[in-house]
Amino acid sequence: MTTLTVNINDKKTEKAVKAVLEALGLSYAENKKNKSTQEPLNKSEQAMYNRLKNSFEQIKLHQEGKIKLRSIEELLSELEDEV
Structure with missing residues (x-):
């Protein structure tokens, strides 16, 4: 079948x-x-959804020239400073 x-x-x-x-x-x-x-969605799925939605909104604003996102070098430097 x-x-x-x-x-x-x-x-x-x-x-x-x-x-x-x-x-x-x-x-x-x-x-x-x-x-x-x-x-x-359960709590963890909703949290992930919200984080992704926020990330996509920031990318859109960056593409429109409304905000400047950090480069990977800036992010890594910040993380190293915290350790």
């Missing part, structure tokens, strides 16, 4: 695929999962 997963975004295509499967005598199962039914 082989299982195929098909993602369909519109009702017309969904009906056509179901009709073909039924005409061939094949069984199928539906899993209609909306994006809104996703599980919420």
Whole structure:
């Protein structure tokens, strides 16, 4: 037995695929999962999401010339000073 997963975004295509499967005598199962039914992030996932979002916002501001980011040399120097 082989299982195929098909993602369909519109009702017309969904009906056509179901009709073909039924005409061939094949069984199928539906899993209609909306994006809104996703599980919420746990604390560590939310923290990571927030850090990444902040990082991308800083990169965007840097690309727009609104802020200057530290170079890797500046960051390494700062880390060495703390040790």
